[in-house]
Amino acid sequence: MSLLSVSGVTQRFGGLTAVDNVSFSIAAGEVSAIIGPNGAGKTTLFNLISGFQAPVAGNITFDGQAITGLPPHRVAARGLVRTFQLVQLFPDLSAQQNVEAGCHLRGSGGLWAALARTPRARRELAEATQVAHELLAFVGLEARADLPAGALTYGQQRLLEVARALAANPRLLLLDEPAAGLNAIETEHLAETIRAIIARGVTVLLIEHDVSLVMRVARKIVVLDFGRKIAEGRPEEVKNDPAVLEAYLGGVDLAPGAMVAEAARA
Ligand SMILES: Nc1ncnc2c1ncn2[C@@H]1O[C@H](COP(=O)(O)OP(=O)(O)OP(=O)(O)O)[C@@H](O)[C@H]1O
Numbered sequence: 001m002s003l004l005s006v007s008g009v010t011q012r013f014g015g016l017t018a019v020d021n022v023s024f025s026i027a028a029g030e031v032s033a034i035i036g037p038n039g040a041g042k043t044t045l046f047n048l049i050s051g052f053q054a055p056v057a058g059n060i061t062f063d064g065q066a067i068t069g070l071p072p073h074r075v076a077a078r079g080l081v082r083t084f085q086l087v088q089l090f091p092d093l094s095a096q097q098n099v100e101a102g103c104h105l106r107g108s109g110g111l112w113a114a115l116a117r118t119p120r121a122r123r124e125l126a127e128a129t130q131v132a133h134e135l136l137a138f139v140g141l142e143a144r145a146d147l148p149a150g151a152l153t154y155g156q157q158r159l160l161e162v163a164r165a166l167a168a169n170p171r172l173l174l175l176d177e178p179a180a181g182l183n184a185i186e187t188e189h190l191a192e193t194i195r196a197i198i199a200r201g202v203t204v205l206l207i208e209h210d211v212s213l214v215m216r217v218a219r220k221i222v223v224l225d226f227g228r229k230i231a232e233g234r235p236e237e238v239k240n241d242p243a244v245l246e247a248y249l250g251g252v253d254l255a256p257g258a259m260v261a262e263a264a265r266a
């Protein structure tokens with residue numbers, strides 16, 4: 001059974017249909033990706049899936065249960081957690097504290113119990129310290145644990161966001177352009193990290209402009225253009241799809257592989 005299922009989902013802003021009747025499903029245990037030109041509706045689709053916006057039409061089910069229109073914290077408590085296109089860390093808190101903050105989405109006592117300092121909350125705080133320690137090591141930032149997040153390089157901040165999202169113990173992790181602004185070495189480290197996330201049993205859905213990264217890590221790709229799904233399939237299918245080449249290159253007839261080069265430049 002699919003872990004995530006999106007059916008006929010639509011979002012409008014005034015006269016603009018940002019997401020137009022989009023349907024697809026995501027299998028558990030693998031990396032899937034959403035690609036498409038700027039303004040295609042990718043982030044809006046993430047907002048709809050993660051509860052930051054409610055769709056004007058359509059249904060979203062996660063693990064067989066409807067989540068359409070649920071607020072973000074309830075979606076997260078069910079195990080569906082996202083990162084943002086722009087870095088959203090607490091810059092003055094340490095890397096360790098940023099990841100500990102992510103633990104409060106774990107669904108049990110939550111932030112209020114932590115503030116009330118109940119015995120359970122004290123246990124959870126100790127656990128958060130341990131979880132954050134492990135996750136910082138997982139993304140390769142253990143040596144940066146005590147630095148303020150704002151003092152990390154951009155690439156390290158993006159990894160810290162992944163660690164913070166993992167702290168919420170997701171079953172499905174949505175990553176919005178995790179490789180944006182990363183150099184080639186950092187991108188390779190990110191690809192390894194994404195594979196390692198799958199090995200932990202967490203399913204990944206990413207939005208990414210770096211098509212060469214997508215081709216390497218994703219088993220399934222959904223392509224959006226002007227809010228519509230124009231293609232869906234395995235990387236090798238999508239790469240040679242005429243509608244995809246048209247969307248990326250405006251219909252110019254180029255050899256297969258050109259889309260990759262074009263998108264990597266974007
Ligand atoms: N809150 C909003 N109000 C009005 N228009 C919006 C809003 N959010 C997005 N849009 C518009 O909806 C369209 C889709 O935007 P979205 O951010 O989802 O695209 P995207 O595929 O993520 O693009 P990018 O690759 O540049 O991140 C764009 O035309 C955008 O200007």
Ligand SMILES: [Mg+2]
Pocket residue numbers: 042043044085
């Ligand atoms: Mg976007």
